Amino acid sequence: MPELPEVETVRRGLNRLVKGATIASIEVRWPKIINNDVDSFKSRLIGQTIERVDRRGKYLLFRFSDGLTMISHLRMEGKYNVVPANEGQDKHTHVIFHLTDDRDLLYNDTRKFGRMTLVPTGEEVTVAGLKTIGPEPTENDLTVAYLTDIFSQSKKMIKPLLLDQSKIAGIGNIYADETLWMSKIHPMRPANSLTDDEIVVLRQSIIDEMARAIKGHGTTVHSFSTFGETGKFQNQLHVYGHEGEPCERCGSLIEKIKVAQRGTHFCPHEQQL
């Protein structure tokens, strides 16, 4: 469920469903998901109440009553579900938070890539990933001056740069392709070759696209739903998953290539090197 809009959708769902809930006990079936010592992770959380869930980039931050924060990253396939006690588990359920109100908060993850880390609130910044995370893709945080600065200092291709979480938080493979298409910029353009105008357009595309995707409850690729809410944003994608189909603006066929090991979709007519 991975990019920023999907994580934000999960965050809102969690706040709706488990804010104020208290942990009765915890089962960990795949210990590698927990970055802490598993016994200490469990014992410190038992009896704690979820005060709220925050987000930074693609990281969820569960704020607990006793000054603890559980950092949760879903990576490729992590999902949360809230179910009646002892229901809804399957072979991909790896962590179960039994709540005191006869419900369970389940963490499911087909590929087991997701990770959870428990830290004292305020020490999030010591965790790899959050240590170096860049600004949120919002009007206030992502300034033209900042982008101009980081782009001018890098010869790297623009697409892998957009995916670099230490430069901008929250962009993933889908929205990188979508925002480059909207900005008519080839994914392999060196970052320092972008003109001032292109930077302004790309910045606005990123900010607007993230906001639109959040409004649409994110993109659902494998027909999974989040707390009963299926993201609808996949209906608004222009290039991702549309290889071989005509570009909506010019009719040229969308191509799929590999850029820095990632599948990359673009319009060869409007996005030129």
Add this chain to the structure above:
DNA sequence: CAGAACACCTGCCGGC
């Protein structure tokens, strides 16, 4: 230090 390659996992799809 930047950048690339690889590691971590499972499921699904297409080709033979």
Add this chain to the structure above:
DNA sequence: TGCCGGCAGGTGTTCT
């Protein structure tokens, strides 16, 4: 049908 390679919305580590 079965096996095999390749691919998937991500990031942390290790090696140049």
